[in-house]
Amino acid sequence: MASSSHDAFRRRQARLGWALSAPALTVIAAVTIFPICYAIAMSVSNVSATGSGFSLNGLTGNNYSIMFNAPQWRYALFFTVLYTVVTVAIEVALGTAIALVLERLTWARGWMMALMLIPWSMITVINAQLWGYIYNPTYGVLDDIFSRLGLGAPVILGTKVPAIMALMGADVWKTTPFVVIIVLAGLVMIPRDYYEAAAVDGAGGWTIFWKITFPQLRPTIALAVLFRVLQAFGLFDLPFVLTNGGPGDSTQSLAILAYNAMFRDLDFGPGAAVATSTALLVVIGCLVFLKVFRAQAGTEES
Amino acid sequence: MATAAASAVLLAATACGGSSSSGSGTSSAPAVSGSATSGTITWWASPITTSGSDPRTVLIKKFEKAYPKIHVNLQSAPTDTDTNRSSLITTISGGATSPDVYMGDVIWPGQFGKAGLAAPLSKYLPKSYFSQFAPGLAQGATYNGQVYGAPFFEDEGFLYYRKDLLAKEHMKVPTTWQQLESEASTLTKKKDAKYGYVWEGDSYEGLTCDFMEYLGSAGGTVLNSGMNGSTLNSAAGKKALSFMQSLITSGASPKAVTTMQEPQAMSAFASGQSAFLRNWDYGYSYANTASSPSKVVGKVGVAPLPGFAGGTSPGTSTIGGWNLYINPHSKHVAADLTFIKWMTGATAEKTLATQFSEIPTLQSVRTSSGVVSSNPVLAAAAKTRLIPRPAGTPQYAKVSQAIYTNVNSALTGSAQPGPALSSASSAINSAVSSSGSGL
Numbered sequence: 001m002a003s004s005s006h007d008a009f010r011r012r013q014a015r016l017g018w019a020l021s022a023p024a025l026t027v028i029a030a031v032t033i034f035p036i037c038y039a040i041a042m043s044v045s046n047v048s049a050t051g052s053g054f055s056l057n058g059l060t061g062n063n064y065s066i067m068f069n070a071p072q073w074r075y076a077l078f079f080t081v082l083y084t085v086v087t088v089a090i091e092v093a094l095g096t097a098i099a100l101v102l103e104r105l106t107w108a109r110g111w112m113m114a115l116m117l118i119p120w121s122m123i124t125v126i127n128a129q130l131w132g133y134i135y136n137p138t139y140g141v142l143d144d145i146f147s148r149l150g151l152g153a154p155v156i157l158g159t160k161v162p163a164i165m166a167l168m169g170a171d172v173w174k175t176t177p178f179v180v181i182i183v184l185a186g187l188v189m190i191p192r193d194y195y196e197a198a199a200v201d202g203a204g205g206w207t208i209f210w211k212i213t214f215p216q217l218r219p220t221i222a223l224a225v226l227f228r229v230l231q232a233f234g235l236f237d238l239p240f241v242l243t244n245g246g247p248g249d250s251t252q253s254l255a256i257l258a259y260n261a262m263f264r265d266l267d268f269g270p271g272a273a274v275a276t277s278t279a280l281l282v283v284i285g286c287l288v289f290l291k292v293f294r295a296q297a298g299t300e301e302s
Numbered sequence: 303m304a305t306a307a308a309s310a311v312l313l314a315a316t317a318c319g320g321s322s323s324s325g326s327g328t329s330s331a332p333a334v335s336g337s338a339t340s341g342t343i344t345w346w347a348s349p350i351t352t353s354g355s356d357p358r359t360v361l362i363k364k365f366e367k368a369y370p371k372i373h374v375n376l377q378s379a380p381t382d383t384d385t386n387r388s389s390l391i392t393t394i395s396g397g398a399t400s401p402d403v404y405m406g407d408v409i410w411p412g413q414f415g416k417a418g419l420a421a422p423l424s425k426y427l428p429k430s431y432f433s434q435f436a437p438g439l440a441q442g443a444t445y446n447g448q449v450y451g452a453p454f455f456e457d458e459g460f461l462y463y464r465k466d467l468l469a470k471e472h473m474k475v476p477t478t479w480q481q482l483e484s485e486a487s488t489l490t491k492k493k494d495a496k497y498g499y500v501w502e503g504d505s506y507e508g509l510t511c512d513f514m515e516y517l518g519s520a521g522g523t524v525l526n527s528g529m530n531g532s533t534l535n536s537a538a539g540k541k542a543l544s545f546m547q548s549l550i551t552s553g554a555s556p557k558a559v560t561t562m563q564e565p566q567a568m569s570a571f572a573s574g575q576s577a578f579l580r581n582w583d584y585g586y587s588y589a590n591t592a593s594s595p596s597k598v599v600g601k602v603g604v605a606p607l608p609g610f611a612g613g614t615s616p617g618t619s620t621i622g623g624w625n626l627y628i629n630p631h632s633k634h635v636a637a638d639l640t641f642i643k644w645m646t647g648a649t650a651e652k653t654l655a656t657q658f659s660e661i662p663t664l665q666s667v668r669t670s671s672g673v674v675s676s677n678p679v680l681a682a683a684a685k686t687r688l689i690p691r692p693a694g695t696p697q698y699a700k701v702s703q704a705i706y707t708n709v710n711s712a713l714t715g716s717a718q719p720g721p722a723l724s725s726a727s728s729a730i731n732s733a734v735s736s737s738g739s740g741l
Binding site: 049050051052053054066067070072073136137138139153155157158159160243244245246247248249257260261263264265266267270274 | 419504560573703741
């Protein structure tokens, strides 16, 4: 009986909680859930943009068939996936390595962290402008270095492969610190006893890393990868500032493609289809990643 | 009597605004003619020049002196034209009644007219108003028989050159592209300048403008007269693109032009690194103003762009510049029209020309001796042959993208001129034919 009155109390509390958060939830629904639903609705409708707003006239699968048949979309998908996989892999490897070093530092750790946060805390557009100066073919510092080394004056952002690598470099520079912070938080949570026990057993550095540190870090790294994949897949500001999708359309990401279709060409239907399918792809990608990661963790533990 | 007429007009304006008709609607009363004498309107305009006093506020002050009861609020727009456009599209399609008047690119009438994002000015203003402008300007602002933009100031491509370097090597100002190419390569070979000729070769709208000039000089076009098919993949197209490519391969232009937009090309020239420059009207004052970071003050000359050897000289210059448009949701159409008529009238145009060296749109001001003698750019402008971009189609943005991405690929060497043109051509065809909906 005591427990049922306790349950009733909890239900009342829950109701009150919902009531109190209702205004905030309404705002969130209005500014995020509604636009998402509207974008999905747009992607399956005949959209016409007029001076007095959009009108959705009837259902159609046309937007998606336009998208699937467009070579630009297939290339943008390839580019975005390639970009995501490469940058996230480098950032996680580099970030973990840096975090391992930082963990050993004592008084310098705080200073190093503060230093590393500078690139991460900078707005991407400003970050991109700075890299634009570095990559500039007429007065950029990188070209100056190349020409002093006798390697000529490459036009980095005007050549396909170097342009892609340049974007990746700017991304790695900016977001590796983010991975470092997350991994470092995971590192300091690992109990000291594990390392002491391993040392007593006579394990070497590599063995300790692969048998103790890495398995313990797994959930933390998974979290870092998830955050990074979500962000990298929506790649927009770096190419928007640095290359505008060029040379040709070799750095045109899915987000740039959707933006151009919607706000430059006023093709809101196909643009919404690209946006919706991009979101869907990244959600599926993350779910698959989590599943694989968990399954692997399970087999190792058993 | 004047006030009575004005208040009648105002009444009509409010009635019109209340119905909030879109551009395609026919309910708007054409009785509104732009003789309102009071009200407050918002003008959306991006910065016109970056140095000295702001032409926008100078003009607003003069306007408010002429019409003391009309107050104009300036809303500064993004300097990047594409960002400017997307902000306007989202604002106006959301039904916003402000800004009332906006300054927009000359290539917007097709897209904005079709989507009802601009009010058709020709419904309010007589033919005689539009015929005062330089030939082609009002026509360029026309979509489907209606004029959507009032030509505010014009712009076009010019050739800037270093007088001192040409004199040193006893060279003449080039009148053909081939002459420009050989002089530019000679000047770099003799180490007179690091680069010969810089222009806008990045993958963006500016490259379409540059390409149109070579294409026009070669006698080519982009679209057929029905605006529903590409004519780009022609002998003239190949001549234009092969020549642009050869500028880079011959060393007349650096490889870096394929990443240059106006500011980069301008700074390469103004810092003394380049002997020739293709840029818009602002290039002259930028390079010759002592307060700017220019190192070539007093050494710069300006000429119309060259043509191809054996063809007409001078070559063609792409039309750029800005129009004034009315938001179809504006509640002050009468005051908007008063403002637009004044801003495109003789006083404002003369101020723009003599004080800010912008090219005036009014034919009478353009050719007046006071304006022509005030500035070498305006004198050169009187000699150029103008060519419009194919902006009569609402799909212009896609047509232009097909041009600049493929031309840029050819310039960077990742495609040959032939395949690049046929790829651009097929992208243009799929954009302008049928519904035109696509990526």
